[in-house]
Amino acid sequence: MxxxxxxxxxxGLHRKKSLIIGLIMGLGILILFVGNSLIDTTISGLRxxxxxxxxxxxxxxxxxxFSTTVLGETAGSEEVLPHIAQIKKYEDxxxxxxxVASILPILSGQASFGIGEEELGSGYCFGVNISDxxxxxxxxxxxxxxxxxxxxxxxxxxxxxxxxxLLQQSSNTEIKPGTKIIMTALANxxxxxxxxxxxxxxxxxxxxxxxxxxxxxxDADTMRDLLGFASLRDGAPKLSEHEAAFLTDFDPDSLFDDxxxxxxxxxxxxxxxxxxxxxxxxxxxxxxxxQFLLVRAKKGANTSKLLDELQVxxxxxxxxxxxxxxxxxxxxxxxxxxxxxxxxxxxVAIIAVxxxxxxxxxxxxSVNERLHEIGTLRAIGAKRHVVRSMILYETTFMALxxxxxxxxxxxxxxxxxxKVGIRAPNLFFEALFGGEILKPVISIGAAIxxxxxxxxxxxxxxxxxxxxxxxxxxxxxxxxx
Amino acid sequence: xxxxxxxxxxxxxxxxxDTVEVEAIRDISLEIxxxxxxxxxxxxxSGKTTILNLIGCVDKPTSGTVIVNGQRTSDLDxxxxxxxxxxxxxxxFQTFNLxxxxxxxxxxxxxxxxxxxxxxxxxxxxxxxxxFLIDSVGLKDRMLHKPAELSGGQRxxxxxxxxxxxxxxxxxxxxxxxxxDSATGExxxxxxxxxxxxxxxxxxxxxxxxxxxxxxxxIIRLKDGIIVEDRRIVEDQDDKLGFRPSVRATSPxxxxxxxxxxxxxxxxxxxx
Numbered sequence: 001m002x003x004x005x006x007x008x009x010x011x012g013l014h015r016k017k018s019l020i021i022g023l024i025m026g027l028g029i030l031i032l033f034v035g036n037s038l039i040d041t042t043i044s045g046l047r048x049x050x051x052x053x054x055x056x057x058x059x060x061x062x063x064x065x066f067s068t069t070v071l072g073e074t075a076g077s078e079e080v081l082p083h084i085a086q087i088k089k090y091e092d093x094x095x096x097x098x099x100v101a102s103i104l105p106i107l108s109g110q111a112s113f114g115i116g117e118e119e120l121g122s123g124y125c126f127g128v129n130i131s132d133x134x135x136x137x138x139x140x141x142x143x144x145x146x147x148x149x150x151x152x153x154x155x156x157x158x159x160x161x162x163x164x165x166l167l168q169q170s171s172n173t174e175i176k177p178g179t180k181i182i183m184t185a186l187a188n189x190x191x192x193x194x195x196x197x198x199x200x201x202x203x204x205x206x207x208x209x210x211x212x213x214x215x216x217x218x219d220a221d222t223m224r225d226l227l228g229f230a231s232l233r234d235g236a237p238k239l240s241e242h243e244a245a246f247l248t249d250f251d252p253d254s255l256f257d258d259x260x261x262x263x264x265x266x267x268x269x270x271x272x273x274x275x276x277x278x279x280x281x282x283x284x285x286x287x288x289x290x291q292f293l294l295v296r297a298k299k300g301a302n303t304s305k306l307l308d309e310l311q312v313x314x315x316x317x318x319x320x321x322x323x324x325x326x327x328x329x330x331x332x333x334x335x336x337x338x339x340x341x342x343x344x345x346x347x348v349a350i351i352a353v354x355x356x357x358x359x360x361x362x363x364x365x366s367v368n369e370r371l372h373e374i375g376t377l378r379a380i381g382a383k384r385h386v387v388r389s390m391i392l393y394e395t396t397f398m399a400l401x402x403x404x405x406x407x408x409x410x411x412x413x414x415x416x417x418x419k420v421g422i423r424a425p426n427l428f429f430e431a432l433f434g435g436e437i438l439k440p441v442i443s444i445g446a447a448i449x450x451x452x453x454x455x456x457x458x459x460x461x462x463x464x465x466x467x468x469x470x471x472x473x474x475x476x477x478x479x480x481x
Numbered sequence: 482x483x484x485x486x487x488x489x490x491x492x493x494x495x496x497x498x499d500t501v502e503v504e505a506i507r508d509i510s511l512e513i514x515x516x517x518x519x520x521x522x523x524x525x526x527s528g529k530t531t532i533l534n535l536i537g538c539v540d541k542p543t544s545g546t547v548i549v550n551g552q553r554t555s556d557l558d559x560x561x562x563x564x565x566x567x568x569x570x571x572x573x574f575q576t577f578n579l580x581x582x583x584x585x586x587x588x589x590x591x592x593x594x595x596x597x598x599x600x601x602x603x604x605x606x607x608x609x610x611x612x613f614l615i616d617s618v619g620l621k622d623r624m625l626h627k628p629a630e631l632s633g634g635q636r637x638x639x640x641x642x643x644x645x646x647x648x649x650x651x652x653x654x655x656x657x658x659x660x661x662d663s664a665t666g667e668x669x670x671x672x673x674x675x676x677x678x679x680x681x682x683x684x685x686x687x688x689x690x691x692x693x694x695x696x697x698x699x700i701i702r703l704k705d706g707i708i709v710e711d712r713r714i715v716e717d718q719d720d721k722l723g724f725r726p727s728v729r730a731t732s733p734x735x736x737x738x739x740x741x742x743x744x745x746x747x748x749x750x751x752x753x
Contacts, residue, residue: 002594009582376578379539380643381567381595383560474539474566477578478530478655 003386007393010370017366021359021395022402028355029406029454030413032348036446037414038422039341042432044441046334047326049207053140055329056104056294057303058310060090063320069331070292071124071211072108080109080187080227083289085319090293093313099301104128104136105290107223111185111216113167120170123163125183125216127223130158136296139206146177146201149219156200157181158217164202166214177201183218187228195222209333209431224289232289333431340432352457359461363395367469374469375476384470391466392459399458403451410450414442486650486683487513487536492545494531505531506706509545513699515650517713518677519685520697527703529687530655536685537570537653538562550650567592571644573654573673573686577636579628579643586624589615589642596647614642617679618672634665641672645680652676654686658693670696 011018051057055070062082072081084090087105094100107127113120126133130149134141149156159167159175168175175181179199187193197218205213218226221233295310297303303325311323327334367374374387421437424430492509495502506528513519513536521529534540535547538554547554550569557565571592572578579588587594590611615624618638620631628636637657644652654673658666670693677684686697694700702710 002591005587006580006582013582372576372578373580376572376574376580377595378563379537379566379572379578380592381563381647383563383595386595474537474563475534477572477574478534478537478539 001389001393003390004393007390008397010390010394011397014366014369017362018398021362022398022405024355024359025399025402025454025458026406026409028351028457029403029450030410032450032453033407033410033447034413034417034440035344035348036341036449037410037443038417038438038440039337039344040443040446041438041440043334043337043341045433045438046330046337049209049212050326050330050334051296053137053205053207054212055326056136057297058295058307058323058325059329060084060087060293060295060310060314061322061324062291064322067322067324067328070106070108070294070329071215071331072110072291073331081291083229083232083291084293084321085287086317086321087290087293088287089317090310090313090321094293094295094310097306099298099306101296101298102136103296104132104294106133106292106294107220107227107229107289108291109185109223109227111183111218111226113163113216114182114184115171115173115175115179116182118171119184120167121163123160123166123214123216124211125218125223125226127218127220127227129220130217133217136294142204142206144202144204146199149200153198153200153219155195155197155222156219157183157197157222158201158203159199160214160216161202161204162214163216175199183222183226185226187226193226193228193230195225197222209435210427211431220288220290227289227291229289232286234288336428337432348453352453356457356461359395359458360464363391363462363465364468367391367465367472371472371476372479374472375474375479378472378474379477387469387472388466391462391469395458395462396455399455403454406454407447407451410447411442414440418442484515485512486515486550487511487685488546488548489532489535490546490548492535492542492547494528494535494540495543504706506703509706509708511701511708511711513683513685514713515683516677516681517683517685517699518674518697519683519699519701520694521685521687521701521703522689522691522694523687523703524689526705528706529689529703531706532701532703533653533655533685533687536651537572538566567595568647569650571647571649571652571682573637573640573644573652573657575656575659577628577633577640577660579636579639581628584625584627585620585631585639586611586615588628588639589646591643592647611642611646614645615639617676618642632665633661634669637661637665637669638672641669641676645676645682648680649682651683651685654684656687656689658688658690666690666693 050070059070061068062084064081068081084105091103091105094103109125109127110122111125112122131151134148144161146158149158164175167181173179177199181197181199182194183197184192184194203217205215224230224233295306297306307323307325314321314323327338377387377390378384417440419439421439422433424433424436424438430436489509489511493507494505496505497503509528509532521532523529531540535542535554536549538549538557541547541555549565552565554562554565566572580591583591590607593607593611612621612624615621618641620635620638620642623631623635628639631639637660640657641652644654652673657673658669661669673684673686674696676682686693688694694702698714700710700712700714701708
């Protein structure tokens with residue numbers, strides 16, 4: 001290929017210009033590679049933390065207009081997230097799919113903790129079936145003390161280490177497994193709900209940030225009560241002996257004895273009402289309330305496709321439930337990381353335009369300095385495509401060389417950063433980094449993206465110079481240099 | 482060999498410098514026969530280079546007809562003109578116009594490489610031909626040097642070899658000796674003449690040097706864009722001997738392109 005040979009040799013002949021463009025390209029690829037690697041490391045760290053520890057790949061939430069984090073934070077609303085009315089249909093749909101590994105229903109909300117009359121603090125709580133939760137997130141929980149709750153246990157709570165420390169700091173009583181704690185929450189319809197639970201153990205979330213580390217796990221029915229879903233419990237309320245005795249002896253009709261003592265005839269409609277309120281008929285139709293259904297996709301599954309199809313299924317059900325990915329479920333930290341990537345990409349695009357203009361100018365100057373040479377080539381029989389490919393080869397070679405140099409430098413920089421680590425300057429960055437120090441990982445994807453960017457920029461920059469070059473007429477060769 | 486290879490008929494070329502029209506040549510009609518050694522002479526600005534540009538298919542006339550090797554140039558698009566230049570015309574430039582990044586061998590070989598090495602000859606045959614040409618111009622020992630390492634005369638020798646490498650029917654040389662000292666200029670002219678005689682290639686060169694003009698066997702003199710003298714030395718000698726060269730109408734291609742009554746000569750005719 002004579003045009004490739006000419007292009008290669010011309011790079012050497014016009015060293016200064018090649019160096020200018022090469023430096024721009026090399027610097028560009030270095031920034032792209034290192035920047036994208038840092039962002040990739042952050043996002044993949046966040047992704048791993050949330051997907052494997054809190055949200056799964058996707059989640060269905062109860063009907064809401066806005067996306068909701070797994071902590072129950074809904075943008076634009078302070079109200080409790082409604083439950084998923086047709087959760088069984090979602091479960092059946094998801095269990096029938098080949099790309100779904102597992103599902104997990106949970107409840108989420110905030111509650112305050114106290115002992116006796118003493119209020120000690122508040123925090124985020126997940127209402128869960130502990131065995132299902134541990135099966136879904138097998139690597140994220142460590143029991144620090146106490147024991148894992150059993151199905152038959154009385155209402156329980158697993159305090160996270162930071163919450164335990166907070167409560168213990170405020171309390172005069174030693175908090176340990178078996179300690180009774182009062183949980184209070186303000187549910188939508190039920191007003192203030194108070195429930196007594198027993199501390200079953202102290203847990204630690206292996207992957208967490210400051211916010212996630214404080215999550216308390218509560219048995220699902222207690223959480224339902226606290227959220228105002230008491231009528232949608234999985235089981236009957238577990239009453240203390242005193243409560244049970246009170247309810248056994250209590251006759252509600254006695255409250256109205258004075259008022260209706262003379263009325264003894266029951267109407268037909270009242271009979272039907274009583275029949276309708278038969279406990280066996282009512283409880284048979286109750287589906288326990290869950291606000292979230294977390295979905296773990298199988299390894300290698302196309303989660304975007306799964307999200308789309310789940311979305312369609314949800315729309316068919318028509319309840320207004322929301323289907324969202326882990327980013328929405330993770331909340332502002334993950335959204336910030338994704339936004340940083342978008343802003344970075346936007347900045348790169350703006351810089352790319354400027355760089356393309358600079359490169360284009362340098363290349364046009366280079367072409368104009370070689371009018372005679374190109375004219376000679378045309379005169380002795382080079383068709384326009386030969387000239388075109390010569391210019392394109394020149395920019396491609398430069399992109400390859402500068403790209404390789406930028407990538408090698410980037411690899412070295414990332415290796416050093418990976419060893420030393422980047423310390424988070426504040427709590428926000430700590431949340432973003434998933435810890436105090438970010439140790440960037442070399443991202444092959446980032447390297448490929450950076451290289452393709454530079455190649456595209458080089459080709460875009462050579463578009464106009466190529467047009468100038470192919471328009472050079474052979475008659476130019478006949479003019480003196 | 483007395484067949485016409487180039488014919489210009491009532492050719493005019495006008496250049497536009499902003500809004501000003503400059504008539505470089507007007508009403509030029511001439512014929513050049515295959516195998517001739519032709520000089521186009523005249524002072525600076527007389528239109529020599531314009532005529533070479535038109536014959537070399539690097540420019541088109543404003544009016545009139547230019548027929549090169551049987552093809553009317555105004556009928557051809559850019560690709561076909563490039564093809565015609567590539568196959569039929571070799572160029573020797575006043576400023577040598579060698580490609581600085583290629584060595585001497587590569588410069589000579591360049592037109593063959595533009596062909597994509599798609600000809601019928603093998604690579605070995607082509608290399609042999611390139612070596613032969615470089616040897617013929619006396620630069621065998623400089624084959625791997627870059628143009629910048631050669632003298633002006635040596636560069637022009639390289640240009641001559643490059644002009645001949647495609648075995649063209651015509652070689653155009655625009656002031657080939659203008660940038661050389663007189664001794665080197667004479668040696669270049671002798672080399673061109675030798676090549677003309679050896680390969681039968683038509684050489685057309687422009688010059689304003691009166692000594693060099695007389696070396697040609699067909700002299701065309703220009704002044705202010707018109708021909709003031711068109712003289713074939715050989716024909717003059719033929720006239721003195723009492724006969725004129727015959728003109729035949731045998732080529733359908735020549736007829737179709739308006740070259741009535743004249744046989745066109747293809748590139749094969751200039752094979753060494």
